[in-house]
Amino acid sequence: xxxxxxxxxxxxxxxxxxxxxxxxxxxxxxxxxxxxxxxxxxxxxxxxxxxxxxxxxxxxxxxxxxxxxxxxxxxxxxxxxxxxxxxxxxxxxxxxxxxxxxxxxxxxxxxxxxxxxxxxxxxxxxxxxxxxxxxxxxxxxxxxxxxxxxxxxxxxxxxxxxxxxxxxxxxxxxxxxxxxxxxxxxxxxxxxxxxxxxxxxxxxxxxxxxxxxxxxxxxxxxxxxxxxxxxxxxxxxxxxxxxxxxxxxxxxxxxxxxxxxxxxxxxxxxxxxxxxxxxxxxxxxxx
Amino acid sequence: xxxxxxxxxxxxxxxxxxxxxxxxxxxxxxxxxxxxxxxxxxxxxxxxxxxxxxxxxxxxxxxxxxxxxxxxxxxxxxxxxxxxxxxxxxxxxxxxxxxxxxxxxxxxxxxxxxxxxxxxxxxxxxxxxxxxxxxxxxxxxxxxxxxxxxxxxxxxxxxxxxxxxxxxxxxxxxxxxxxxxxxxxxxxxxxxxxxxxxxxxxxxxxxxxxxxxxxxxxxxxxxxxxxxxxxxxxxxxxxxxxxxxxxxxxxxxxxxxxxxxxxxxxxxxxxxxxxxxxxxxxxxxxxxxxxxxxxxxxxxxxxxxxxxxxxxxxxxxxxxxxxxxxxxxxxxxxxxxx
Numbered sequence: 001x002x003x004x005x006x007x008x009x010x011x012x013x014x015x016x017x018x019x020x021x022x023x024x025x026x027x028x029x030x031x032x033x034x035x036x037x038x039x040x041x042x043x044x045x046x047x048x049x050x051x052x053x054x055x056x057x058x059x060x061x062x063x064x065x066x067x068x069x070x071x072x073x074x075x076x077x078x079x080x081x082x083x084x085x086x087x088x089x090x091x092x093x094x095x096x097x098x099x100x101x102x103x104x105x106x107x108x109x110x111x112x113x114x115x116x117x118x119x120x121x122x123x124x125x126x127x128x129x130x131x132x133x134x135x136x137x138x139x140x141x142x143x144x145x146x147x148x149x150x151x152x153x154x155x156x157x158x159x160x161x162x163x164x165x166x167x168x169x170x171x172x173x174x175x176x177x178x179x180x181x182x183x184x185x186x187x188x189x190x191x192x193x194x195x196x197x198x199x200x201x202x203x204x205x206x207x208x209x210x211x212x213x214x215x216x217x218x219x220x221x222x223x224x225x226x227x228x229x230x231x232x233x234x235x236x237x238x239x240x241x242x243x244x245x246x247x248x249x250x251x252x253x254x255x256x257x258x259x260x261x262x263x264x265x266x267x268x269x270x271x272x273x274x275x276x277x278x279x280x281x282x283x284x285x286x287x
Numbered sequence: 288x289x290x291x292x293x294x295x296x297x298x299x300x301x302x303x304x305x306x307x308x309x310x311x312x313x314x315x316x317x318x319x320x321x322x323x324x325x326x327x328x329x330x331x332x333x334x335x336x337x338x339x340x341x342x343x344x345x346x347x348x349x350x351x352x353x354x355x356x357x358x359x360x361x362x363x364x365x366x367x368x369x370x371x372x373x374x375x376x377x378x379x380x381x382x383x384x385x386x387x388x389x390x391x392x393x394x395x396x397x398x399x400x401x402x403x404x405x406x407x408x409x410x411x412x413x414x415x416x417x418x419x420x421x422x423x424x425x426x427x428x429x430x431x432x433x434x435x436x437x438x439x440x441x442x443x444x445x446x447x448x449x450x451x452x453x454x455x456x457x458x459x460x461x462x463x464x465x466x467x468x469x470x471x472x473x474x475x476x477x478x479x480x481x482x483x484x485x486x487x488x489x490x491x492x493x494x495x496x497x498x499x500x501x502x503x504x505x506x507x508x509x510x511x512x513x514x515x516x517x518x519x520x521x522x523x524x525x526x527x528x529x530x531x532x533x534x535x536x537x538x539x540x541x542x543x544x545x546x547x548x549x550x551x552x553x554x555x556x557x558x559x560x561x562x563x564x565x566x567x568x569x570x571x572x573x574x575x576x577x578x579x580x581x582x583x584x585x586x587x588x589x590x591x592x593x594x595x596x597x598x599x600x601x602x603x604x605x606x607x608x609x610x611x612x613x614x615x616x617x618x619x620x621x622x623x624x625x
Binding site for chain 2: 103267
């Protein structure tokens with residue numbers, strides 16, 4: 001019999017993993033909702049942030065500074081990708097654009113992984129050194145609690161930005177009606193750039209949080225991308241709230257499944273959930 | 288040669304002869320036989336992708352996983368039942384065909400767009416990879432197991448050539464068979480139906496074309512070819528591990544091969560495979576570590592600037608030189624909307 005405190009600890013760990021998943025899902029959703037580009041390189045962004053922050057910590061930089069530097073780096077990189085690759089993708093329209101977006105970001109993911117393995121081939125982590133925390137009767141790792149807290153704050157700030165500021169409202173207008181937004185004088189291209197950089201930083205944060213709990217290597221990039229895809233499929237690719245809920249839920253499911261039936265079956269369950277959702281609610285991706 | 292039932296039979300025969308004599312100058316070199324075999328194998332993968340994606344807009348991104356299912360099934364069936372792999376291969380190929388058929392059937396019934404199919408199959412790819420690594424009792428986990436099925440050494444001894452050379456001709460036989468099937472398919476009522484469906488699905492349906500049926504058939508044929516190609520790929524490696532069947536190892540290369548050669552071009556897969564394997568062979572000498580990076584960059588550049596492929600580009604250049612102002616000739620290829 002599994003004790004209640006163990007279950008509580010698994011729940012917190014599950015939510016912590018779910019927090020990273022939610023951030024990755026939000027990263028995909030933001031860009032797909034706004035520009036119809038399914039960013040298959042998002043996992044590489046997460047890995048770049050995690051590895052660069054970890055390397056800086058190894059070099060003697062304080063953890064918070066290193067984390068911010070990692071996020072900054074991935075943000076700048078996102079800006080470069082947006083100005084170059086995505087500008088080319090946005091020249092096409094409709095299904096053509098979606099297909100082009102898939103192939104260019106897929107190519108970018110392969111390119112980044114191929115370049116990075118030559119320089120950073122080992123695995124990296126970002127130990128937080130937070131003592132375990134008592135939650136009720138359960139003792140949970142401090143890292144999990146910090147992960148949940150950081151992700152929650154960032155997501156709240158992001159939602160506040162989208163709901164309260166002019167830029168955020170402009171962004172949401174484009175989500176809903178691109179032509180209408182143009183008519184009232186909003187430049188969709190600029191907003192897309194902003195949102196792409198934002199999504200890169202959000203994905204970078206997801207990478208940092210995973211690295212705080214376990215090791216991250218270049219080989220994880222593709223895995224992160226697929227996690228992000230699963231979350232956005234289950235949550236509905238145009239719904240940010242859906243992505244957050246789906247992330248939390250899938251994090252819980254995965255962590256409980258790996259505790260009770262083993263990690264490989266747990267991963268199959270994750271992918272299985274995505275496939276079932278695709279089969280029964282395909283409209284989440286297409287409209 | 289009866290050119291009525293198989294248009295272009297002469298060209299295909301010429302290609303077959305070219306590949307049949309190709310190993311002779313390099314027969315002593317196991318390395319070059321390996322390169323030649325990979326040319327044929329990836330031509331076979333790209334051929335399947337051409338049918339299902341090129342002519343049907345069903346973007347299969349689980350060719351690696353499906354090929355792996357083919358290889359593992361062939362090996363496991365042959366071992367468990369105690370029969371030769373030659374009997375197990377059709378079972379595995381039909382299983383792969385069945386999986387692809389189900390995917391196509393569901394996608395067609397539910398009117399999945401090309402994006403949805405790509406995401407669905409990408410997810411399946413990852414499920415398959417997880418199972419290959421995770422189901423250790425069956426697959427040997429990430430280390431896999433040695434795989435020397437299809438006893439070709441007897442033939443090799445009789446013919447007095449190394450086993451890899453025999454294997455090369457076996458793969459060639461499958462590729463030529465695949466090409467015959469492809470040429471027949473595209474020039475039959477199936478090809479016309481594919482064309483009509485690709486142009487306008489609703490219009491095709493309104494003139495009585497059973498869209499679901501044709502898409503499902505295309506999926507099945509592609510699945511069978513992928514299953515066979517995967518099994519032969521593992522045989523060529525003489526070892527069966529999940530790493531042979533990853534997305535990066537198979538799907539990305541097959542996509543690049545098809546786009547380089549030319550999508551919906553009969554010889555696109557073969558031309559593309561020759562070009563890509565030549566690049567790969569050159570890289571392995573000078574920049575093996577940069578292989579993935581270069582193929583990633585290729586994928587981007589090809590899709591942005593070179594989507595009509597080598598065959599169409601070369602033909603356009605030739606047409607312009609020989610007949611100034613002449614048409615582009617050949618099959619119509621989607622033009623980029625810039």
